[in-house]
Amino acid sequence: MKPQIYVARRIPAEVEAYLKEHAEVRKWEQERPITKDELKEEVGDAEGLLIAGTPITEELLANAPNLKVVSNISVGYNNLNIDALRSRGVLATHTPYVLDDTVADLAFTLILSASRRVVELDHWVRDGKWQKGQEDELFGVDVHHATLGIIGLGRIGERIARRAIFGFDMKVLYNNRNRKPQVEAELGVSYASMEELLKTSDIVLLMLPLTEETRGLMGAREFDMMKRSAVFINVARGPIVDETALVEALQQRKIFAAGLDVFDREPIDPNHPLLQCTNVVTLPHIGSATAATRTKMAQRAANNLIHALQGSKEIDLIPELKQ
Ligand code: NAP
Secondary structure, three states, rough: OOEEEEOOOOOOHHHHHHHHHHHEEEEEOOOOOOOHHHHHHOOOOEEEEEEOOEEEHHHHOOOOOOOOOOOOOOOOOOOOOOOHHHOHHHHEEEEOOOHHHHHHHHHHHHHHHHOOOHHHHHHHOOOOOOOOOOHHHOOOOOOOOOEEEEEEOOOOHHHHHHHHHHHHOEEEEEEEEOOOHHHHHHHHEEEEOOOHHHHHHEEEEOOOOOOOOOOOOOHHHHHHHOOOOEEEEEEOOHHHHHHHHHHHHHOOOOOOEEEEOOOOOOOOHHHHHHHOOEEEEOOOOOOOHHHHHHHHHHHHHHHHHHHHOOOOOOHHHHHOHHO
């Protein structure tokens, strides 16, 4: 008998067809995303769950007695209550690798547009403010040959480092909990303490997961350490940054600019003070958002779900459940 699964997110037709070959599929039919309370009602006796970012709570798991596998269509998995999954013996998977280059491209888009004030100056032109003789008012900061400090040099961070070194002749510093001698030798990146990285980088970029350890990692103290000419980029997760401290750093020109794909609350409130700052470029969490990459992510997540239900070990189990 085929296992029962519930698909809580719209997925490409070919991925749904694959799932239907291997499982009895029920799915969320509405255009808008499912809420965690709706998922709790919908999950029923499903053995497998395909989700993208919906919180998996103790409460939901208590309402899902047959659940064996949660497959997340995302590499980040801060939406999962790992202790609750572990104590109930439910497996959880994510989608590493297939999105690395797409997210790295987006990180570079933010680096370039924040450093050269692309969005602000686009508005300048459209608003008829462009006049001759004001060139120095339009200055940005150079990206080529600058020092890029990556906090969280993992799969995606390495792809960003490659673009920086081979494409823009940049020097790359990184900070992780563990050094990566092989990557240092291969790419020429250098390990730095947080303090050294913050004080010496021209661009500081976050590419690490949101955990209890990293929540609020970038606060007033950290922004104060950065150069006044520095650019701050966050493509990781919003809550890693204290947004009040970031607004202050941008308003008081303690840093030059910021480029943000992620926020504390998403969607961000249109009245949020960050959006009043002209020296910030904002995007609606689109790191992996190309049709090709989202299809690969959905297919990888579908494979993870079916393989895990079939008892295969060839799955992208989240690291915390490997221990
Ligand atoms: P990864 O390969 O696991 O890399 C994460 C890196 O961060 C690791 O090298 C890790 O090194 C480091 N790290 C973890 N905890 C740390 C800590 N407390 N302090 C310092 N470094 C720490 O993950 P990835 O695939 O590159 O993805 C990274 C994150 O990006 C995801 O978790 C996700 O939240 C985010 N993301 C966002 C988007 C978007 O759309 N904006 C898209 C994809 C991913 P150590 O273990 O040695 O510390």
